[in-house]
Amino acid sequence: MKLALALGAALTILSTACGGAQAPGAAAPAVATGAVQPAAVSGQFTLYTSVPQNIASRIEESLKKRHPDLRMTIFRAGTGEVVAKLAAEQKAGAIQADVVWVAEPSTYEEFKKQDLLLKFAPKDADKLSAELKDADGFYYAGRLINTVIIYNTQLVKTPPTGWRDLTKPEFKGKIGLPTPAASGAAVAFVGALSKSSDFGYGYLAELKANGAVQVQNNTEANTKVAKGELMVASTLDYMIRDLKTQGSPVEVVWPKEGAIFTPSPIGIVKTSKNVEASKAFVDYLLSQQGQQDMVEVGSFLPVRDDVAPPKGAPKLSEIKRFPLDWKDITTRTEEIKKNFADIFGK
């Protein structure tokens, strides 16, 4: 009885939080509609993810609504930590994860090389465009995230227009960059810019000369910008939308040179003993309903055309992308982390 009351209270708060704070395009908060699909599969599975804690908890609640028979347990940490934990588990021959959902594809290319992933076809796989899924069928984008620029609206009078502007003296000593050692999105960011002939690692050295500091991850960058310790930082678009709806003094810049457009993949571990439950979760995530839920709980850009993006977010076609090659980044991960540490580690 107590449990039911607590659950009731939790749901009330959750729906208030979603309805009040998120206010997505959809009229009725999906959490409250109770349109429970027939849950064909039951069972439990473990998700390893780098999705921020508060959003991970909301996803847990959403799944409970849609598939009451599926029990998900979550291990949440930065991409770097998730990968290291998997490596330790693999070394000992006892991987506990069933599903892995971290920031960007190069990690999964590495997983593929290590023969860590299960080949599978989710129900709605055909609804995803070719660039949002692995041609070999090992992983599929569960959300779209973009590395963009965040700035503090109280401190910055003339917002930067792109990556190049961060080298301007007006931002001196107030620039934050998440470290690729922890953040998968930062691997993609450094990987893309270092490959570009207009930027290269020289650009990072210029930023360092302009007083740029490394931060642990995108969310720390946001916190420091919101508080005014930093003026600008590179970070992920959905986090800025989330902060803005809560009232923090921050704003997004979609860089004129292009955002780092990142399909955030989800895959199933080959050694999983809970394959059916894991597949059911991925099916849900990629379904229209699932993507609608993700838009609401995480302000993520949806991977399907038939789901509207969150309020304040651009359409996929409007996003200018910084050129990048995931296969190339996979081969350079070590170099990217090392060079970044060499520039910012001292």
Added chain:
Amino acid sequence: MTRAIPATPFVWAAAVGLLVVTAVYPIAKVAVEALTRGGSAGLGNFAAALGDERNMLALRHSLEVALSSTVIATAIGAFLAWLVARTDLPGRRFFRTAFVLPFLIPPFVGAIAWLYILGPVGYLNRLWMTITGSSEPLFVVYGYAGIVLVLVLHDIPLVYLTVLGGLERMNPELEEAAQISGSGTWRVMRTITLPLMVPVLLAAAVLTFTSDIAEFGIPAVLGFSQGYFVLPVKIYEQIARGFAADSIGLAAALAVVLMSTGALALLVQRWLLRGDRAQRYVVISGKSMQPNRVRLGTARWWLFALCLTLVLATTVMPVAAVALTSLIRSVGLSPAPENWSLRHFEAVLTGLPAATRGIRNSLVLAVSAATIVAVLGALIAYLIVRTRLRGRALLDVSASLPYAIPGTVFALGVILAWLRPFPGVAFTLYNTLWIILIAYVGRYMIFGVRPTAASLAQVHTSLEEAARVSGAGWLRTFRDIVLPLVLPGIFAAWFLVFIPTLRELTVSILLWSAGNETIGVMVFNLQESGQEGPGAALALVMIGLLVAANYAARWLSRGRVGY
């Protein structure tokens, strides 16, 4: 006549066995890992790790922050203990409790709180810049100075408690005798109190040094943005974020280097107290004592003001900063009341199943670990202090090492030791709550050994010998003579384990798994994923739990245990 006690060897064997399994075995696994490179034995990992100048720099940083904070904290902590135990300082009953309160604030939470206060845009710095119109902050808590400051604030209670315990066990008759013979206050302090306190001061300094050089949370929070890294942070990065194939081996090699510094500190302590020097410090008789208080005269009100400021700075300000941050609706808004809300508390206590689970798990773990360690530690302490068992000195070192090495590395050892399923059964400790419990027991073993050993060392063997001569068996002697005398030590041990395990982060962060979160892990995760408000709210709940536990312990023990 001595009765046969057949159970005894079994009890000793079990105690030593558990010590080996929980403390020594994981470290051995790390050592093996360190000495293995590319599948074959050798020193390759050491060459690679120490050949990297950044690792050498980190080692230097580790030594400089640990030494600085140990010296400062030992001086301040010992002075405060003396003020409370031996002077007529006004409000000393209040200070007695207040000085140890920072101990209830987890170190990494303290670091975060000081970021709120003295970060580049911290509350105090903003206040300073508003009042003076300066564009430069007063003091930024990043880097060397900041790390030492926060380490010292967190070390003071440890030194203070250790020295206070020593002062209260010390027979004040010696001091009184000197006073009666005409010695002044300072002379008594210099010639009687201080020399008698040498072993206790050394113990406090060694504990502080080993804890500081292994500290991960504070330098991780305060050093990162300035690129000021210490060895434990380097090791953590190799383990938790390692991207090269040999990361674990390199981390293990660095861990061995760090282990040596801790072991070195212990050896220095043993050397200083070598031989019959220890005999000089046997100063407890079976008599009751009422300490004679030094009159501070006119200085007492100045010292009172100083102590009050210290309490404000070490306890009230960090907690207030965390509380204020937990109330601010969204990060970056001004801390004015119109931006206050309780939404973060609602979110943490009703909307985050992992947070409530974390609270429950931490309580279960802390109670279990404290009980196991207190009992086991007492047995081991007796072995070390009272028996002539061969290799007993090794027991002390064995029990100390898990705490002397970084928790991150000990956690790695625990993973390496227990990850694989037990042969014959399809069961692995990994990803269960038990692996965290086993790690806690090993890591905090020394807190079970030291207080009991210290109590034992000050109880002269004559009491036991008298009992034995009068015909009591070993067990009866232990029960009737030793146990009552060391019981305060065992109580203290329980509490010394309960509090740090309740607030533990460093080990748990590598051993937690889905469904087996701890409260520290959840605070860290919330903070790390940018949820400053909910993170601060849960941190405040955590501090509340620690305070409640403290007062419950005080009440249960009628004031004998707790702060």
